[in-house]
Amino acid sequence: QSALTQPRSVSGSPGQSVTISCTGTSNDVGGYDYVSWYQQHPGRAPKLMIYDVTKRPLGVPDRFSGSKSGNTASLTISGLQAEDEADYYCCSYAGTYTVFGGGTNLIVL
Amino acid sequence: QVQLQESGPGLVKPSETLSLTCTVSGASINSYYWNWIRQPPGKGLEWIGYIFYSGSTKYNPSLKSRLTFSVDTSKNQVSLKLSSVTAADTAIYYCSSGYYTGKFDDWGQGTLVTVSS
Numbered sequence: 196q197s198a199l200t201q202p203r204s205v206s207g208s209p210g211q212s213v214t215i216s217c218t219g220t221s222n223d224v225g226g227y228d229y230v231s232w233y234q235q236h237p238g239r240a241p242k243l244m245i246y247d248v249t250k251r252p253l254g255v256p257d258r259f260s261g262s263k264s265g266n267t268a269s270l271t272i273s274g275l276q277a278e279d280e281a282d283y284y285c286c287s288y289a290g291t292y293t294v295f296g297g298g299t300n301l302i303v304l
Numbered sequence: 305q306v307q308l309q310e311s312g313p314g315l316v317k318p319s320e321t322l323s324l325t326c327t328v329s330g331a332s333i334n335s336y337y338w339n340w341i342r343q344p345p346g347k348g349l350e351w352i353g354y355i356f357y358s359g360s361t362k363y364n365p366s367l368k369s370r371l372t373f374s375v376d377t378s379k380n381q382v383s384l385k386l387s388s389v390t391a392a393d394t395a396i397y398y399c400s401s402g403y404y405t406g407k408f409d410d411w412g413q414g415t416l417v418t419v420s421s
Binding site: 227229240242243246252286288294295 | 339341349350351353362363365366398405406407408409411412413414
């Protein structure tokens with residue numbers, strides 16, 4: 196199985212919106228509504244930000260939103276804040292296994 | 305909130321077996337799927353697999369032949385064994401509570417395992 200495809204890095208200024216894409220296939224992202232997104236700060240464990248494509252766990256700001264179209268899922272962060280600077284990983288169920296994306300480094304300018 | 309703590313040797317020799325334990329507190333081991341995820345230094349996340357309290361497992365196909373998971377409900381622990389390790393298995397190993405869908409709710413702090421002679 197191959198990792199999902201994410202851009203290596205994205206950037207935005209405080210207050211702006213950024214979108215991170217996550218491209219898979221019909222066997223994973225396109226085949227199930229089970230895409231999740233994780234935020235990871237350096238030296239820390241990942242944190243669940245979005246699950247089941249669009250759902251936010253309690254405590255995650257509504258500035259974070261998820262969507263999916265075909266084989267590509269997206270994470271949008273609006274009203275960028277300095278503390279949003281981190282690595283972001285998408286993750287998809289693929290029937291008999293689970294697969295992560297390669298990760299995207301978000302830089303807040 | 306579920307708390308998870310990984311433990312095990314930080315150094316394993318090539319060709320030997322890597323063994324880790326995840327101790328769960330704040331929740332019953334019967335409540336979730338217990339996933340193992342690893343991250344080589346400076347690289348991305350890789351799903352290793354999960355075990356359910358019943359003993360049902362799912363493994364990453366690329367690791368399946370070398371992996372064994374187990375659960376000890378009396379100690380609220382889950383364990384991982386990875387045999388015939390090489391330097392490519394050097395990584396931070398995390399355990400996580402969640403589901404089979406890729407929803408990983410809570411994570412341990414992770415433990416770095418280095419494979420080296």
